[in-house]
Amino acid sequence: MSSGPGAGSAPASLTENDKVSTFGSFQVRNYRIHFFGNAISNIGTWMQRIAQDWLVHELTGSAAAVGVTLALQFLPMLLFGLYGGVLADRFDKRMLLIGTQAVLGVTGLSLAALTFTGVVNVYHVYALALVVGLVTVVDNPARQTFVSDMVGPRLLRNAVSLNSANFQSARLIGPAVAGVLIAAVGGAWAFLINGLSFVAPIIGLLMMRTSELTRAERVPRGRGQLREGLRYVGGRPDLLWVIVLVGFIGTFGYNFAIWLVAFTDQVFASGAGTYGLLNSLMAAGSVIGALLAARRGSSRIRFTVAAAAVFAVLLVVASAAPNFLTFALLMPLIGLAGMTFQVTANSTVQISTDPAMRGRVISLFMMVFVGGTPFGGPLVGWLSDAFGARIGLLGGAVVCLAAAVGVAMMLARVGGLRLRISLRAGRRGVAFVPREESREAPAPAGAAVRPAA
Known part of the structure; x- marks a missing residue:
């Protein structure tokens, strides 16, 4: 067994131009753990999204208030997103993710506690939405680039695709479960489940074999x-x-x-x-x-x-x-x-x-x-x-x-x-071709014209 960085992270025979199986990244132990931990957390995240929007609507009766909640979660990425990328390049991504997942879990538990006790108001939801947005500034680039650390460049496209399938599959489950919970026992239970769901990815990150991660060289602290x-x-x-x-x-x-x-x-x-x-x-x-x-x-x-x-x-x-x-x-x-x-x-x-x-x-x-x-x-x-x-x-x-x-x-x-539009037999269609591939020169007078290949 190789002891070098990234050992076991991808099949040695795979090249970047080869097709891979749909679940090719599951060959990598670290990625398997990461995938299933995130599957649990993603369901909780979708549950909270639905329950949070419903709670804001119940508290205010205003669609605009729901929009404010969404804006508070998205604006930090717009304002500070690039700084999150600097931190992702500078620090250990695995440790950053353990920290961000823990804070996100605490926000879910806090909203659950406020709702269970009946003291929640819309400003509590706004404040926690802003915290989630600020944490996402660091979590998003760290999580996105950590995929490469787990599987290497050869399986990166496959792993990114599976992560997207994971998140969208949770979108099919989470809202449905949240709807049942809201109708049956109240949205507070959706917040509680979301907060607890972050335990799964944290355990997964702690279980990873760090010797099998393909680590990029960390960027030292510096100006500019x-x-x-x-x-x-x-x-x-x-x-x-x-x-x-x-x-x-x-x-x-x-x-x-x-x-x-x-x-x-x-x-x-x-x-x-x-x-x-x-x-x-x-x-x-x-x-x-x-x-x-x-x-x-x-x-x-x-x-x-x-x-x-x-x-x-x-x-x-x-x-x-x-x-x-x-x-x-x-x-x-x-x-x-x-x-x-x-x-x-x-x-x-x-x-x-x-x-x-x-x-x-x-x-x-x-x-x-x-x-x-x-x-x-x-x-x-x-x-x-x-x-x-x-x-x-x-x-x-x-x-x-x-x-x-x-x-x-x-x-x-x-x-x-350059754009080439051709109506000739065998060359019909629209395509981009090198600029030096100019129009064919006209044949000399009297020369036989060969049919197009």
């Missing part, structure tokens, strides 16, 4: 590390434009809660049951998308951009869905395309980044992906209220599609490519 990360991304167009695309899709495309509510109410004149069904259909598609992405050993950036374009086109089609059945059938496809884009963008950025910079780069990735929600959400919501649900969804979809096309053109320009 934040600017260094930004300069690194600025000098890498392949990273910069993918992150720009992630920002547009995250801000204008991932507002599912807003436009699903708008369609349920305005277009289909239905209630919470229909809203829950549409969410479940989308979550099911997301799980399938994550599992399919797990089989891909690697993918080019063009695949990520194409996934974004397909996602945007599906949103355009959904905005014009003539009836509920058509709209519902589109939900799994939208979930699949959206998750494919998210997984491939995340893993492509991580694989392409120097390990010493990975924490700062992935924190920028998450900052633009999540941090745009407080801006895109209200804008899409205003469009839906002012002009109808269909216009609200169409507006966000058109921005996403324009971003995908624009980023494709910029990456082609940076890569020295």
Whole structure:
């Protein structure tokens, strides 16, 4: 048995271009422990999300108050996300995660205690939501980049995909369990279960064999590390434009809660049951998308951009869905395309980044992906209220599609490519080709013209 770092973290015969089995990362003991611990915690997290929103609504009767709660959880990532990446590059990620999971568990238990005793008010929920947001600033980049430490670069895409499937599967279970608990015994039990659920990932982190982790070299404390990360991304167009695309899709495309509510109410004149069904259909598609992405050993950036374009086109089609059945059938496809884009963008950025910079780069990735929600959400919501649900969804979809096309053109320009549209037999289609591959020179007069290959 090898004693070097990362021993046992991936099969030696696997190359980055090989396809891997759907559950290939389960070969790694540390990842298996991490996966199942997170599965328990993710269910608790989804339970708390539903119960927390319901509690705020009960306390205030205001949808705006629910929006304030969400903003308090997302804004810290927008404001301080890059600093979390610096910490992830500087400190032991495993120890950081033990700390963040413990604090998140305490927030759940605190909310449970306040609710059980009947003293809870909306400001308690706001304060705890802000704490969760601040902890997420550190937890998110540390958790995202720790995946590479566990499985190495060869299985990174597979592991990122399985993590996404894990989270989306919990989305199918957690809200349903929370709904039953709220109706039967009250939301306090959902908070209690969430707080206790963090014991599972903490135990998993403590059980890991640290000798089998592929550790990136830690960045020593120094000045200008934040600017260094930004300069690194600025000098890498392949990273910069993918992150720009992630920002547009995250801000204008991932507002599912807003436009699903708008369609349920305005277009289909239905209630919470229909809203829950549409969410479940989308979550099911997301799980399938994550599992399919797990089989891909690697993918080019063009695949990520194409996934974004397909996602945007599906949103355009959904905005014009003539009836509920058509709209519902589109939900799994939208979930699949959206998750494919998210997984491939995340893993492509991580694989392409120097390990010493990975924490700062992935924190920028998450900052633009999540941090745009407080801006895109209200804008899409205003469009839906002012002009109808269909216009609200169409507006966000058109921005996403324009971003995908624009980023494709910029990456082609940076890569020295040009768009070729050919109608000749054997060469029909649209493709990006090297600029030096110019039009074929005309044949000399009298020369025989050979058929195209």
